Amino acid sequence: MSLLEARGISHTYPGDVRALTGLDLKIEAGRRLAILGANGSGKTTLLLHLNGTLKPKAGQVLLDGQPMRYDSDSLISWRRRVGLVLQNADDQLFAPTVGEDVSFGPLNLGLDEAETRRRVDSALAALHISHLSDRSTHMLSFGQKKRVAIAGLVAMQPEILLLDEPTAGLDHQGTEDLLAVLGGLERSKTTLVFTTHDVELAYRFADDVALFDNGVTIAEGEIAEVLANDDLVRRARLATPFLLKIGLRARDLGLLGPNDPLPRTDDAALELLSRAESPA
């Protein structure tokens, strides 16, 4: 049974704009899932359904196999387990200082002051921003705001963390740092789901992928398997990750056995190359 599942959900925005048209998606516990799709393919709309912000016009969302309800008590227990980080951090930060903003979620969980303080401290430490605790939120840089926004959800310790385009607008180093930090969250058993249109990034970071096009999932599964299918990738208006191309080519050339793992980092790919250079 999947931890969280969308079953045939449809959503239409005012003006008859169809965002989702009978979409299915399964989120498995403990796997990193990348939701890959071009701009306007319905990624954000899906995330808003997965934490109950939007109610589907048709279909249902299931948590632990139970169909979700939309009364306020159900929504609260839903969001306790499924956290959502918006793409624009400024849409999320409202308190004057970083520490105060991060404390908002834990206090809403009904935690006492001491526990809240502990959660805030550990969330800030997990995102490597403990030094910003007293800083004004409006004086932060773009990357710092992003981390504070994520810390605000991490402090609530959800089982699933949904991130909408977490690396959009970040520079190279900022992206690397953020991915490292997110990878560290898994030790606390958080299942990560993130949307992106960056196939390279998804390939390096995710275990599974869901490919989106026109409001439906066109493929779902282990990321290397799905992205190796050119037709699917083209249909989703995306491109095959370069690292994956190298790995597949290495397999064709016999540098990798058919069951050897494909390189997932630049270093692993370079190591393959050096193997090609040295006489076997």
Add this chain to the structure above:
Amino acid sequence: MSHIDTSANLNRWRKKSLLEKSLLSFGMLLIAVSVPSWQAALVVAAIMIGATLICARVVPGVWWKAFTAPLSFLAIGAITLAFQVDSSLHVSLAPGGLELAGRLGARALAGVSCLLFLALTTPAADFVAGLRKIGVPSEIAEMALLMYRFLFLLTDTAEAMNAAQTARLGHVTYGRHMKSLSLLIANLMPRAFARARSLEVGLAARGWRGELKVLSPVRKASALNLGIIVALELLVLAIGLWSR
């Protein structure tokens, strides 16, 4: 506005308790306006300016910039006291006018320096926490908090739109400038609404149920500091009463 906020967030006394700072500021203010001695007012001004610039290390340029706004009011008030106009529209020094103007000037300077001390050393977050502590209804404190936060977002957006309009020559003539300005203001409105809606989604994701509870940083007032402040104020009060 934003240089006051920057100073409030970056000065050396940023983390001092609001109780200590407001006792110093309002205590001195009370002395300056209630004791008629102008010497005491000057002592108050000197202490408060010293505390702001030397102890809290507020940049003098920032202090001066914040001071120039009330300065014009102060100057107009003092100058009109110093002169008199008779029925034939003859302007002359008023009898005792200079002294009166000097007294008013000294007290106004003291008052302004007390308020500037508080404004330039205290982050807005501390004020909001203080409001809650003295029993202001949480709805009002929350409104203040949100307005403070969104003031910066709104000015950022307006600045970006203005830059975009300028890049497309939207401000080259007076006529175009006025038209661009009106478009900018009209566009800020729907953006503010869209932003409010997104914020609602973001807050709901974190379990918002209508109350914006946050854990404010604890800034403990030290008994020693409070004692020093009271002693200093008694000293200034004594100077004021003695020099009358």
